[in-house]
Amino acid sequence: MATRDLKIPSQRHPEKAKRPDNAQPKKPAWIRVKAPVGEGYKDTHKIMREHKLTTVCEEAGCPNVGECWNQGHATMMIMGEVCTRACTFCNIATGKPPEDLDVFEPGRVAGAVKKLGLNHVVITSVDRDDIEDGGAEHFAQTIRAIRRQSPGTTIEILTPDFIRCDPKVLEVVVEARPDVFNHNLETVPGLYPEVRPGARYFHSLRLLQRVKELDPTMFTKSGIMVGLGEDRQSVMQVMEDMRAADIDFLTIGQYLQPTPKHHRIDRFVTPEEFAAYEKAAFGKGFLMVSATPLTRSSYHAGDDFAKLREARLAKMGHA
Numbered sequence: 001m002a003t004r005d006l007k008i009p010s011q012r013h014p015e016k017a018k019r020p021d022n023a024q025p026k027k028p029a030w031i032r033v034k035a036p037v038g039e040g041y042k043d044t045h046k047i048m049r050e051h052k053l054t055t056v057c058e059e060a061g062c063p064n065v066g067e068c069w070n071q072g073h074a075t076m077m078i079m080g081e082v083c084t085r086a087c088t089f090c091n092i093a094t095g096k097p098p099e100d101l102d103v104f105e106p107g108r109v110a111g112a113v114k115k116l117g118l119n120h121v122v123i124t125s126v127d128r129d130d131i132e133d134g135g136a137e138h139f140a141q142t143i144r145a146i147r148r149q150s151p152g153t154t155i156e157i158l159t160p161d162f163i164r165c166d167p168k169v170l171e172v173v174v175e176a177r178p179d180v181f182n183h184n185l186e187t188v189p190g191l192y193p194e195v196r197p198g199a200r201y202f203h204s205l206r207l208l209q210r211v212k213e214l215d216p217t218m219f220t221k222s223g224i225m226v227g228l229g230e231d232r233q234s235v236m237q238v239m240e241d242m243r244a245a246d247i248d249f250l251t252i253g254q255y256l257q258p259t260p261k262h263h264r265i266d267r268f269v270t271p272e273e274f275a276a277y278e279k280a281a282f283g284k285g286f287l288m289v290s291a292t293p294l295t296r297s298s299y300h301a302g303d304d305f306a307k308l309r310e311a312r313l314a315k316m317g318h319a
């Protein structure tokens with residue numbers, strides 16, 4: 001059975017090899033998760049390997065993989081296993097991608113979605129700054145392939161920022177009509193130079209605002225991690241900025257440090273603080289908020305999508 005190497009930063013992250021080690025603090029009780037076992041987990045694993053698909057669940061070392069995969073909820077990561085960025089929080093392998101895009105991948109993703117029988121699927125990708133359109137057309141083809149094979153499945157995409165592309169490439173993705181367009185801001189603007197050096201906060205924010213301008217019916221979603229060194233005031237400002245960009249759904253989760261070479265954990269935010277963030281975010285007008293230590297963009301995404309839709313209908317006076 002194929003396994004993923006999640007432990008050797010010098011191989012997976014050449015740019016991090018010379019960074020000093022950061023101690024990984026012991027996780028508090030509220031971070032503990034179930035081990036990845038169970039028939040559902042094994043079935044999901046088998047389908048991913050049979051279809052030669054990469055998942056962010058494995059590549060990022062997500063703590064929720066046991067729970068999600070048991071229910072068949074895997075988040076497929078398209079466009080390869082190697083990312084052209086070097087974010088200091090992320091465990092996806094970095095470097096120059098060895099291959100061009102695989103033209104058969106959209107079909108394999110669609111085949112896996114059908115086999116898993118998903119009501120809602122989340123598709124993400126590595127960043128491909130080496131490709132002129134950043135992979136926009138590949139995203140669109142993947143969306144269309146899923147629609148053809150599973151017309152009843154709702155589709156959520158979690159995209160790169162397309163910062164080095166013609167701004168028009170965003171239209172290609174939006175015209176493929178995903179149900180939810182997600183792009184994560186990841187952290188507060190003051191931490192971008194350290195945490196997300198290849199990205200720009202206001203570019204990412206504007207990307208999401210532009211999606212809403214192109215299609216006002218499309219749900220937009222974004223998330224940040226906390227525990228990276230941000231303060232509460234900055235998190236509140238991010239919420240304000242997101243609402244100004246008309247973002248519907250906010251996710252906030254605890255940053256977990258994948259290896260000693262990654263950005264250090266500043267602290268573990270308590271469940272009470274998460275609850276306070278959630279309350280504040282609803283107060284600022286988000287239709288949907290998920291803020292818990294184990295929240296990830298794709299965690300419980302299907303159930304949350306149903307709530308998101310209901311919230312919009314209620315706001316429009318249809319519920």
Ligand code: SF4
Pocket residue numbers: 056057058062063064065066068069073074075296297298299300
């Ligand atoms: S939370 Fe998302 S990335 Fe993590 S295991 Fe679940 S589906 Fe995969």
